[in-house]
Amino acid sequence: MSDAPLLEVDSLVKDFPVRGGRGVLHAVNTVSFRQRRGETLGVVGESGCGKSTLGRTVLQLLKPTSGSVRLLGRELTILPAEPLRQMRRHMQMIFQDPYSSLDPRMTVAALIAEPLLIHGIGTPAERDAEVGRLLDTVGLPAEAARRHPHEFSGGQRQRICIARALALHPEFIVADEPVSALDVSIQAQILNLLNALKRDRGLTYLFISHNLAVVKYVADTVAVMYLGRIVEMGAAEDLYADPKHPYTRTLISAIPRMAPGTGALESPPAGDLPNPESPPGGCTFHPRCPHAMEKCRTTPPALTARGGTGTPHAVACHLHD
C-alpha cells in the first residue's frame, strides 16, 4: 500500500426527487473517505442505507448532486463525456446478480472482449488471446469462451463478470454484493478469487455488502452507513473489536456466531428503518437507539475521530462527545 490516495471522495451528495415532486431524498448525504492503493474499503448497512447508490455515484454511473470524487488525482465530477469514458478504463464494477448482468445472446468470449472493443484495444487476435488469459485468471477453462451465459452456474457466471471487469486492467473496482446471490460453498470460492486478484494485481476494492462477517474477512477499512450517512468508519480490526456507534453494535450482534455462548452486544433495535424521504431530525438513528439523549433528538452528530490504530476510528454519535 502506498500512502498517496487512489480515490478521494469529499462531501459527496446524491439526491433523488421524491415522487409527487415535493422535496428530495438524500440517498448519499455528505460522504467523505479516502482509499489508498491496494486498500479494500468495506461499506456495510441495511437495504435503503445508500451503499449501492454510493458505489454508483463514485463511479459516475449516477451523476452526483454535489461533492468531489478524485480518482488517480483527476476530478471525475466535472469531466465531460469523452475524458470520463477514458477514465472508465481505470474503474469497473462487479454486480450482485450474475444472471441479469450478462447479455444471454453473447458468447463468453464476446462478453469479456466487449470492454476492449469499446476502448479500441488490440487486434481481434490479441483480444482472443487476452480473453484466454482472463478466463485462466478467474479459474474458467479455455473452452468456456465459445459458450453462452446460461450454460454456467451462478458462481461461474460471477467469474465471467469478474473477467469482464478485469479486461481493461482497472485499478479500482466497486463490488456491489458480489457474493450475496451465491450459495455458501460458492461464496468462499469467489471471495478467495477476489482476494487473490487484489494481491496479484494490486486492485483497490470498494466492497459493498450487508454481510458483516464477509466484510470483516475482505476489508482493510470499514464504513457503516445509515440513512445516507457514514455513522462509523475505521480499520476493520478496530471497528469490529470496539464498535462505537450503537447501530454498529446492533449490526455486529446480529451476526450469527459459530462459537456458542458468545453474548450479544445489543438487542436488535426496535422498529423499522424510518422513511428515508422524511428522516428524523437530530441523529437519524435516535428513534431506534436505546441510548438516545435529548441532544440526539435535536443536533446531528458529526463524524469525529475517536482513536484508532493507524487509520483513525471515527464515529458520529453524541455518546462519545
Next chain:
Amino acid sequence: MSVFRVEDLAVSFGPAGRRARVVDGVSFSVDRGETLGLVGESGCGKSVTLLSSVRLQPSPPSHVERGSAWLGDTDLMKLDAKALRALWGSRIGVVFQDPMTSLNPVFTIGQQLRETLAVHTRLSAAEREERVIAMLDRVGINAPQRRLRQYPHELSGGLRQRVLIAMALLLHPELLLADEPTTALDVTLQAQILALLRELRDELGMGIVFVTHDLGGRRNIKNRVAVMYAGRIVESARVADLFRAPRHPYTGALLASTPTLDSPKDQPLATIEGMVPAPAQRGPGCTFAPRCARAGERCRAEAPALIPDGDRAVACFHPLS
C-alpha cells in the same frame, strides 16, 4: 411427544417415465415447543420437503412416491383436498419467504386476517376483530387498528412479514412451517422476527419446522438442525453440537467455507470442489461422494443410512470424529 413426524418421504418431479427424484427418503420429527431447521444449499430439496410434507407442493408436477406425514395420529398423505384445506391455516400455519407475494394486493390487511377466522371459526364479527387486533399486537405491530385498513403495499417488508406470521398464528396452530421467513429482510429485522417466533413458540407450545440456506444464521431459534444435501438428510443434531463437532464431511466443509468474525484474513476460505449433482445424475452411492475427500469404494456403491447415535444422527461411512 412429537407434533409432526415425517417418515421416508420421497418426491419426484416431471412426467411419468422421466421423473427425477428430488427428495429421497427423508424422515424427521418435531416436538411441542421445539424448532427444527432444515438447512441446505439451493436445490438440496429442503423447500420441496417442507411443502410436500403438508401437501402444499402443487401436484402435478410434483409426485409423492412414498412416505407418510403424521400430524398427531392423522397421516396427511391419506387425506383428500377438503380435509387438507380444513387443516391448513388452523392446525398447520405456514409462513412463506416473500411477504410481498403471499399477501393479496387488492384486499386490506384486515380483510385478509378476518377472512382466515371467518373460514375456520364461528366467531362473531366483533370477536374476529378483537382476535385479529390482539394477534397484530402480539407480533409487535403498533396501532393495529390503523394497519387493518391499509393495503400490503403500504407496509414495509418487516411489517408485511409480521402480518404473515400473525395470519399463520391466528388459529393457534400446533405446527408452524416457515420457508426462509427472514431471507428477504435485513439483519436487524431478521433478529426481531426470530426473537418473536421463539417467544410465540414457547408461549403457544408449537412445533416449528424452518427452512433456511444459511447454516450460520438462525442459531438463536433452532433447537435442532437437519442438514440436507442432494435430496437427503445427511446429518441431524442439536445446534450447538453440530457447530462444535460436525460429523458429516459436507457439514464440516460447509462450516469451514462460511466466513465468520473469527476467520483469519491471511488464509483462503475452505471451498468445496465440484458441484451438486443434478437429480438425474445421482448414482447409487452417497450423493456427496463425488466431492468428498474421505469417500471410498463403498461410498460410491451404496447410500449410507441416517444412523442415530444418542440425540444426533449421521449418514456417512467415514464420519468426522
